[in-house]
Amino acid sequence: MQRDGIYADNFTYPFLLKACTGLKMVEMLHSQIEKNGFFSDIFVPNALIDSYSKFGGLGVKAALKLFVVMEDRDVVSWNSMISGLLKVGELGQARKLFDEMPERDMVSWNTILDGYVKAGEMEEAFDLFQKMPERNVVSWSTMLSGYCKAGDMDMARVFFDKMPAKTLVPWTIIISGYAEKGIVKEAIRLYDRMERYGLELDDAAVISILSACAESGLLALGVKVHSSIERLRFRCSVLVCNALVDMYAKCGSLDKAWSVFNRMEKRDLVSWNAMLHGFAMHGYGREALQIFSRMKKEGFQPDGVTFVGVLCACTHSGFIDEGVEFFYAMEKDYGIVPRIEHYGCMIDLLGRGGRLEEAFRLVHTMPFEPNEIIWGTLLAACRLHNAVELAEKVLDHLLELVPSDPGNYSMLANIFAAAGDWNNVASVRRRMKSIGVKKLSGASSIEIDDEVHEFTVFDKSHPKYDTIYQMIDRLRHDLKQVLHLKDTVIPVEVGEVVI
DNA sequence: TTAGGGTTAG
Secondary structure, rough: EEEEEEEEEOOOHHHHHHHHOOOHHHHHHHHHHHHHHHOOOOOOHHHHHHHEEEEEEHHHHHHHHHHHHHOEEEEHHHHHHHEEEEEEEHHHHHHHHHOOOOOHHHHHHHHHHHHHOOOOOOHHHHHHHOOOOOOOOOHHHHHHHHHHHHHOOOHHHHHHHHOOOOOOHHHHHHHHOOOOOOOOOHHHHHHHHHHHOOOOOOOHHHHHHOOOOHOOOHHHHHHHHHHHHHHOOOOHHHHHHOOOOOOHOOOOOOOHHHHHHHHHOOOOOHHHHHHHHHHHHHHHHHHHHHHHHHHHOOOOOOOOHHHHHHHHHHHOOOHHHHHHHHHHHHHHHOOOOOOOHHHHHHHHHHOOOOOOHHHHHHHOOOOOOOOHHHHHHHHHHHHHHHHHHHHHHHHHHHHHOOOOOOOHHHHHHHHHOOOOOOOHHHHHHHHHHHHOOOOOOOOOEEEEOEEEEEOOOOOOOOOOOOHEEEEEEHHHEEEEEEEHOOOOOOOEEEEEEEE
């Protein structure tokens, strides 16, 4: 049948609906369907609910409107509607529908279970899990993923070990979980076990594990995944390559990131952004800006993420004026309205560049309510330049937003300490004590030969601490020479702690 | 119709 240039029937509508890329398209098909009287088949309205639900609150509203007037509903209609509500965070309403269902299948249970898991309500999820009449690998994986996200790797492991049949998905979840937490040995051990198990990797598994490695700087596992990809002649999609570039860049292997990037047959905006950020983060400002011009030459339109990278590159390489110029060019030449992240970059740029007053002004004049990241950035800049008075003002704002963050107090104490104002250092400490804020000492870790070495302030627990501190002294000495400084205290960072 | 999926300031 042909109407308005569209050929479709009961069988093809679900496919067409699946391919919709916007709410308007779904609406158009919906009115076609109603006009053509193709509503008798349950697959069509079910597909409509599903497609509507892909497009946010408005879509879910439209789906609900349809769901309510449907004469026949099968379990899939209910499941789709519940899943749609969960996508927009309507857990309460989803639960109500779930309770009203005339019959439930495994998917219904798994869907509502995932709703609680995604909301971080693991106790309720556990309760549901126990009440389920039967469970499959999806139910187990849903719980597993919840515990991993909550950082409870002990419970995650219990569920992983106990689950009856493990597909690639639970393996991916637990390995990514360990990797994200920086539990290297277990992550690697399980990765090896998974490979021996003979499971075939797919895009999602590779991307998920690589991004977990990127997050915690876990190069060793990232390299393993990369060599599996090459050994298996895995079809390296743009997404997988992007994940590799990002992982290498975040783990500090810029040369590897660069070589993957260069060998990519096809690149998208994310590939360019990932490479640009890689250079920017590691202080290769010129290289980052070269990437920026090259991507434009090759026809890629920069987006907001690109400009975060560009501004970050300018900050970390000391290109203050250039950074300011890029910031104004964003909107004027590229039509990208700066978001709060961009203002954050600017405050960092100006602040680190010593233009603290300007940074402070920008915080007050920007069209966003400053958040704790903004104030935190400014506080760090005050610390860098020993701007005691400004730091106190900034801290007041910061404490309004996050009253009990120990890091902020420590930062202020450090600023007073650097200025030799020991009375105020003591007063900050007293203030922390009086409201019960405890300073957590920051720990940093590096990974050598699959072994993670962790450091805290004045840490002497490492077997080679002697050599380590000798090296720090040498670095401090060399830096002074290079920078032609005499009496300045050069902060040499060991982990997050300035010695 | 249900579990894992890329880039974003400090």
